[in-house]
Amino acid sequence: MKLNLQDIPRVRGISKEEFQEKYFIPQKPVVFEDLSADWPATQKWNFDYFRKKVGDVVVPLYNGEPAKAGEKSHAPSAEMKFGKYVDILQKGPTDLRMFFFNLLQNSPDLVDDFRYPENLGVKFFKRLPVLFVGGQGAKVVMHYDMDLANNFHFNFVGEKRILLFPPEETKYLYKVPYSIVSMEIIDMDNPDFNKYPALKKAKGFEVKLKHGEALYIPSKWWHFIKYETASLSLTLRSLPKSPGKILEVLNNLIIMRNYDAVMRKWKGQKWIDYKNEQAIKNTHNSAKLNKDEQ
Template identity: 75%
Template sequence: MKLDLQDIPRVKGISKESFLKDYFRPQLPVVFEDLSADWPATQKWNFEYFREKAGDIVVPLYDGKPAKGHQKSHGPAMKIKMRDYIDILKKGPTDLRMFFFNLLQNVPELVEDFRYPDLGVKFFKKLPVLFVGGEGGKVVMHYDMDLANNFHFNFAGEKRVILYPPEETKYLYKVPYSIVSMEIIDMDKPDFDKYPALAMAKGYEVTLKHGEALYIPSQWWHFIKYESPCLSLTLRSLPTSPKRILEVLNNLLVVRNYDNLMRRLKGQEWIDHKNRMAIKNTHKNAGID
């Protein structure tokens, strides 16, 4: 038994009209093979370049350990200088990742190395964010709380990405009061005996290489495995429909704060309860006894 995944379509030289018609409006993923071909970042962005430009900046690092007890769900594991983190990446496998690092705030000169592509969508230009991870690092299956449309550009290394559309949520062991699947589930090697509904979900996959970009539509689930140390940039287009904006506000102001409150009050008891409910709800929705 294995996950039901198909390859994500690939395009070169796509026009904004074709992108809007074939991918953005129908909310379907696509890999751009040459969208950043003429960007300075495609030639210059590697770990030594970042050591030179941003080596002294202190960055928060996150690991793959689920939050326990009374911990908040999104806290960093440590904070160190960028150059020290690059040294860790070069030594070998590590699950330490840089997550949602705002380039505009921290290293504004690097913003000159890329451009916002002309794809007919409005980008949120205050938030170009960097993602860095070491070999073997994994990002739990989740969707973004702000429901952004993401354009994810990879400039170093290779990463495997698995995507699922929102309609497959019922099979993905979504944890109540969160935007993640159960953190104990390894989508790289799922245990179908414990989590049989995963085999019923229909998704997509790609190995993203240097110079390639992936469009991840709003509210699509994504799991990432770093096959080698990677350095990537995400440009974001935020939702504009009133319904989606209300969903975002609910996620940010109600769901997240309620979950963190319950973690403080109930600790591990609350986390265990949510995981039991994730299994119960998923198996009920999937018709599994």
């Protein structure tokens, strides 16, 4: 059995009116096949180019291992120069990933290689254009973004598989309490439906994003990413404006994240085990699974 997934719509030459009406306002994902066609980045950005531009910048790297008891939930597993990391990527499969590499802080001239697609009628947060890089086979746990941004994810190197689930499917996704992630032990690329039967009820979307393509990920949509090959992508963000979402963002950043950090430090593995147990219990209750299905 496989996850219940459908293809994400694809568009070319879309107008502001059509994007707003069909995708942005109703909060639906879409793949842009030509949104960055005339950007210098589409022609220039590859691993050798970044080795030359920022090869000496030391970057934090993350692997696929869940954080251990007492560790911060987002602590890097290694640090090295970007150039050395590129060497590793080009040698073959690796689960090492780099995320939220801020171009403005590390190489401001790279900003000249792209343009904000303001013709879509979207106001972007221009202080945070960020790169995401990963090796072949690397995976990103199912999650939604803590700042509830609308994300425009442009892929320039390689290919990645992305799964998306809307917020209303949260009840089937084994959300971990006091976090914005699903259970890290679940491999959404090959889920175990015997252990996690609620996933059979989840309805989502998938896409294989290739060079030059961009994916619109609406606010609070869950996403899982698998790097089919070594890949480099740029995300441009549009922050939420509604009072309700702004309050939720503040709660996520100030209260929830700090509370979880304190409990991890105080309770260690017991806190992690408790949250995972609650994730299963809450999901099975919300999904209304009977005892035979659990």
